[in-house]
Amino acid sequence: TQLLEQSPQFLSIQEGENLTVYCNSSSVFSSLQWYRQEPGEGPVLLVTVVTGGEVKKLKRLTFQFGDARKDSSLHITAAQPGDTGLYLCAALNQAGTALIFGKGTTLSVSS
């Protein structure tokens, strides 16, 4: 069974701090996605990484795909209250028919 393990499960920090969220698996993926979900809304795609070792930046967010394409990280610099939400990593299942999701990291940034 393919699993995406996310850590930490919960993270509560002060505005201005840096943080890293991890998504790990024993399976190799052709690509990996990160979504952010705010309370009462659906997940919104942040990024798709496809190449081993790839690094993508989205303003203060930096996404990295592991060299072996089994893991990924999301680093946020100088977190702001607007970054609060549930961060989900996702990848195609082995059959290539559907996305599987990690259990998410709930981030709370207080001012």
Next chain:
Amino acid sequence: DTAVSQTPKYLVTQMGNDKSIKCEQNLGHDTMYWYKQDSKKFLKIMFSYNNKELIINETVPNRFSPKSPDKAHLNLHINSLELGDSAVYFCASSYQSPGTSGASSQYFGPGTRLTVL
């Protein structure tokens, strides 16, 4: 200009009842999905439709019956509701089926919070 819309937003009902959730997307996408998010926020695929045809049914009880009258709509009917069906149900769409060209970008609706009493 809502891309993926769902109705209702909230649904509270008694065990044993039958209910439906509707979903519409105006993005011109070919593929639509239903996901279930449990109380621990775990999001799991239930069904996937491509051009009105079912392509995935992920071991969901047959009390759940999706229907796609056209490419822009995917409704979910649930018979004989049980306590364990309480969850947030998300509809989503993508331009292509997953795997056609890697993991396609999925656009999610705002969710329907179903509470079974």
